[in-house]
């Protein structure tokens with residue numbers, strides 16, 4: 001690949017940043033629904049003298065194909081000729097079910113490509129931009145690259161760590177508790193924060209809880225936002241001793257929402273069969289020789305192998321602690337409610353007052369009475 005000197009790269013304008021920001025928002029549309037592929041967005045914008053106009057838009061389709069560029073170019077048709085394409089990821093350079101997007105942009109007569117995140121996929125990794133430049137298109141890479149990378153952090157994490165990205169999300173009371181043992185579901189956060197949680201669920205490939213949470217709370221773990229019901233991610237239960245009963249809400253709804261139980265290979269075959277009859281699938285796990293628990297790194301590798309890029313760990317304390325202890329938490333969301341649970345409460349494995357020692361705070365919000373804190377790994 002020929003090196004491109006800085007002087008040859010046309011600078012990004014304010015207009016470029018504006019359209020890229022719009023593309024980045026649009027890319028969120030299919031986040032969590034494109035399997036191993038990131039959810040990418042493309043806007044085709046042309047200016048015939050009266051100002052820039054979007055003539056085509058595309059986002060990576062459900063399941064990962066067709067790619068965003070193909071969809072946007074199809075909508076733009078002839079109007080792509082001489083236009084600028086804003087793409088949140090470097091256009092691909094490889095032949096999949098369709099020819100490379102870089103070639104499609106060239107063939108459509110696009111004059112300029114503005115891209116955001118770099119693509120670590122070795123089949124792309126600079127080759128997409130090289131195809132565009134070799135055909136005489138002007139290329140401005142890395143415009144709002146960090147913002148775009150956030151929309152595809154699961155995908156980028158998979159390439160970096162060879163496993164799905166893990167987000168641990170916990171609702172924590174003002175006195176640092178996540179619930180009461182034996183007390184069923186305890187309401188810690190209010191409806192505004194809860195709706196945000198459901199939005200976060202919708203953007204993940206899977207939600208994971210420990211079997212303790214399942215027994216205590218009998219949760220549904222789906223996305224219950226109006227109009228987003230079909231976006232419920234796969235549900236995963238970490239259940240080494242296979243304690244899940246077929247009458248649990250999760251098992252009863254396994255026919256509607258994919259449900260996976262991670263357990264040891266030698267789990268009781270009769271219990272297993274009863275759950276399989278409900279539509280539950282199984283993931284056979286290895287034992288961690290030190291703790292006797294499910295070996296989490298290997299389990300994540302297996303989940304990656306079946307196409308998952310992002311897992312939301314939602315509880316409980318023990319499950320959260322085991323991901324934290326194994327240093328497998330890439331992103332952390334703590335939602336601090338205004339309630340107090342009291343001395344009988346189950347202590348959260350991590351609370352906002354100390355999370356900053358281990359994680360880098362990235363943003364915080366207030367949702368009604370609740371405070372929402374987001375962190376990423378310090379080394380990211």
Ligand code: AOF
Pocket residue numbers: 036037038039040041059060064065066067068069089090091092095096097101102119121124
């Ligand atoms: C693009 N536009 O919208 C996306 C891209 O399995 P395939 O053939 O679909 O290829 C997956 C790779 O395509 C993925 O690893 C990444 O490099 C790229 N994703 N590229 O030009 C898109 N989603």
Ligand code: ZN
Pocket residue numbers: 067068069091092093100101102
């Ligand atoms: Zn492509």
